[in-house]
Amino acid sequence: MFRYIVRRLLLLPLVVLGVTFLLFFLTQRLSPEMRASLYVKDARQMGALEEVIRQYGLRDNVFKQYGRWLGQVVRGDLGYSPSANMPVSKALREYLPATVQLALLTMILVVFFGVWFGAFSAVHKDKWQDSLARVVSVGGFSLPIFVLGLLLLMFFYGKLGWFAPGGYSFQTDMIIHSAVFKNYTGFLLIDALLNWNWRVFGDVLSHLVLPAVTLCIGSFALMVRVMRSSMLEELNKEYVRTARAKGLSDRQVIYKHAGKNAIIPVITLASIQFIRLLGGTVIVETIFDYPGIGRFGVLAAQQLDIAGILGFSLMVAVLFVLGNLLSDILYTAVDPRIRLE
Amino acid sequence: MSISPVLQVEDLHIDFQNDQKPLPVLRGLSYTLAAGRVLAVVGESGSGKTVHALSLLRLLPAAGRVSGGKILYKGENLLALCEKELRQVRGQKIAMIFQDPAASLNPVLTVGEQLTETLRAHRKLTKEQARQEAVKLLEKVGIADAEKRLDEYPFQFSGGMCQRVMIAMALALSPDILIADEPTTALDVTIQAQIIRLIKQLQEREKMAVIFITHNLALASQVADEVLVLYGGMCMEQAPAKELFSQPKHPYTQGLLASLASLKTRPERLPAIAGQPPVPGEIVTGCPFAPRCPRVKEKCRQSLPPLTKRGEHAVRCFWENKP
Numbered sequence: 001m002f003r004y005i006v007r008r009l010l011l012l013p014l015v016v017l018g019v020t021f022l023l024f025f026l027t028q029r030l031s032p033e034m035r036a037s038l039y040v041k042d043a044r045q046m047g048a049l050e051e052v053i054r055q056y057g058l059r060d061n062v063f064k065q066y067g068r069w070l071g072q073v074v075r076g077d078l079g080y081s082p083s084a085n086m087p088v089s090k091a092l093r094e095y096l097p098a099t100v101q102l103a104l105l106t107m108i109l110v111v112f113f114g115v116w117f118g119a120f121s122a123v124h125k126d127k128w129q130d131s132l133a134r135v136v137s138v139g140g141f142s143l144p145i146f147v148l149g150l151l152l153l154m155f156f157y158g159k160l161g162w163f164a165p166g167g168y169s170f171q172t173d174m175i176i177h178s179a180v181f182k183n184y185t186g187f188l189l190i191d192a193l194l195n196w197n198w199r200v201f202g203d204v205l206s207h208l209v210l211p212a213v214t215l216c217i218g219s220f221a222l223m224v225r226v227m228r229s230s231m232l233e234e235l236n237k238e239y240v241r242t243a244r245a246k247g248l249s250d251r252q253v254i255y256k257h258a259g260k261n262a263i264i265p266v267i268t269l270a271s272i273q274f275i276r277l278l279g280g281t282v283i284v285e286t287i288f289d290y291p292g293i294g295r296f297g298v299l300a301a302q303q304l305d306i307a308g309i310l311g312f313s314l315m316v317a318v319l320f321v322l323g324n325l326l327s328d329i330l331y332t333a334v335d336p337r338i339r340l341e
Numbered sequence: 342m343s344i345s346p347v348l349q350v351e352d353l354h355i356d357f358q359n360d361q362k363p364l365p366v367l368r369g370l371s372y373t374l375a376a377g378r379v380l381a382v383v384g385e386s387g388s389g390k391t392v393h394a395l396s397l398l399r400l401l402p403a404a405g406r407v408s409g410g411k412i413l414y415k416g417e418n419l420l421a422l423c424e425k426e427l428r429q430v431r432g433q434k435i436a437m438i439f440q441d442p443a444a445s446l447n448p449v450l451t452v453g454e455q456l457t458e459t460l461r462a463h464r465k466l467t468k469e470q471a472r473q474e475a476v477k478l479l480e481k482v483g484i485a486d487a488e489k490r491l492d493e494y495p496f497q498f499s500g501g502m503c504q505r506v507m508i509a510m511a512l513a514l515s516p517d518i519l520i521a522d523e524p525t526t527a528l529d530v531t532i533q534a535q536i537i538r539l540i541k542q543l544q545e546r547e548k549m550a551v552i553f554i555t556h557n558l559a560l561a562s563q564v565a566d567e568v569l570v571l572y573g574g575m576c577m578e579q580a581p582a583k584e585l586f587s588q589p590k591h592p593y594t595q596g597l598l599a600s601l602a603s604l605k606t607r608p609e610r611l612p613a614i615a616g617q618p619p620v621p622g623e624i625v626t627g628c629p630f631a632p633r634c635p636r637v638k639e640k641c642r643q644s645l646p647p648l649t650k651r652g653e654h655a656v657r658c659f660w661e662n663k664p
Contacts, residue, residue: 238445239446239448242439242507244398244431247433247459256458260447260450261448335449336451336496340494
């Protein structure tokens with residue numbers, strides 16, 4: 001197992017190199033002048049473009065330029081992001097935790113309700129409970145996320161005044177940027193707990209509710225389907241018959257025996273969904289004005305912020321590999337056949 | 342017979358639902374099983390033997406349904422029990438082992454967990470007590486190093502070992518009846534013999550009644566006190582084992598016995614029964630064996646022969662006494 005993890009981690013640099021080089025190569029389609037103009041702050045400097053090109057070596061061979069970028073990255077310098085108006089590394093540190101929080105909360109909801117609903121659906125196969133679960137999940141799946149998000153926002157915030165958009169309220173902003181609030185992890189929920197500040201915790205959580213619910217409803221349907229079919233398959237297996245023949249209760253047969261086996265494919269799906277959420281909650285972050293990494297990525301792309309785009313992709317690639325690794329480790333936790341190989 | 346019966350099956354009918362049309366797979370099976378005796382139910386694939394076994398514990402798949410008859414365990418009709426009462430019987434009074442032992446154990450739970458949960462489902466035991474019991478059970482079925490093996494998973498056991506675990510699980514609560522549904526079919530021959538010996542040994546020691554389901558007549562002859570031959574969902578012949586093997590009366594039984602390999606005769610080719618067994622659920626008038634019977638007469642195709650009993654030997658054939 002340990003060797004397996006090491007092997008997977010050795011793969012990490014390869015993936016990162018591949019993704020970033022591909023993107024770097026694409027940026028070379030822009031002429032050096034255009035790339036140079038991105039560094040220019042005001043009109044007077046436009047005359048000095050040639051100077052910028054020379055200074056940053058923008059006419060060099062693509063490998064040489066890439067190598068230079070890589071050298072900076074190794075030293076921890078991801079460049080400056082004009083779109084976020086701060087160094088890329090600072091932007092990632094600031095926005096990533098917010099997205100991770102959102103993605104985690106969403107996944108907790110998706111897994112909890114998806115597994116429960118799916119199992120429930122399978123146990124009541126072809127009865128009205130099953131049909132209800134199917135309608136609810138397919139309904140959620142068919143509703144475009146931006147429609148759903150706007151509807152929720154209109155109703156809960158517009159009409160009821162609950163769950164404001166944004167990452168946190170103005171008061172919270174004041175608190176977390178004051179000297180009394182210690183920044184331990186960058187994850188506001190955790191920091192709020194560590195600071196024993198329930199107001200901040202509640203405020204941040206309430207800002208997470210609508211985006212998380214919106215994302216959840218989109219991913220939930222697939223989870224229900226997977227859990228349902230996996231559960232149906234397990235319920236037909238011979239060990240389930242053995243469990244019944246032993247005189248176990250329905251609860252034990254379904255949840256302990258079939259459930260523990262049925263959950264295995266759910267782990268794959270959940271990790272895929274989690275990784276996707278980390279890199280791509282763009283729409284939801286935009287609708288709810290949530291200060292996450294997706295919004296940063298989109299802004300960078302729109303404004304041709306090359307350093308920002310590269311930094312963003314670098315991070316997504318790393319998360320992708322780590323997320324897959326995490327799901328493999330989770331597998332071993334539930335399936336002894338993998339753990340003891 | 343002086344021993345009281347533990348199980349009486351009376352006129353048991355089982356249908357399978359297929360496209361709204363019920364297909365009969367078991368048609369009027371009756372027998373009595375005395376305490377501590379071994380009954381072998383012999384038949385080809387599709388004869389209804391496994392379905393009958395599953396119905397005893399009401400474990401039929403969703404499409405199957407008992408459409409008539411009674412299953413009396415010590416006088417109590419199992420078909421009339423509610424779920425909760427049924428659970429008291431399952432595992433505790435009647436236990437079952439299956440054809441494919443590796444698939445019959447849960448792959449993600451340890452063997453120990455699966456053993457102790459059986460004990461704890463029926464008896465008030467602490468985890469520690471249940472574990473002690475489980476160790477004894479594994480030792481009883483001849484698994485060495487039991488204490489350590491409790492923490493292993495089924496995939497770390499061989500097929501034969503898995504079946505031993507299944508047997509240990511079945512014996513956990515000293516049931517009155519053990520149903521063994523082709524317990525050795527998935528195992529190789531040397532292991533087969535060991536498992537059969539083990540079942541026989543434990544049956545004698547624990548004084549259990551056993552319903553031994555098999556397609557293998559030779560196996561049946563090794564273990565059974567009594568043999569019931571099923572064909573097309575019906576009992577064709579039933580007799581004490583010795584008598585059935587020495588004087589088979591039904592042409593089907595005779596055909597089966599003739600097709601057994603023997604070291605004495607060594608024919609070039611083993612004789613076989615011509616034709617195919619009926620498709621389960623196919624409705625036939627007359628004797629189900631008629632299409633393949635060497636002694637068939639017109640009457641056989643028109644009406645079903647009754648099961649007639651002489652002493653302890655019952656046969657379903659019009660011509661049992663006439664060659």
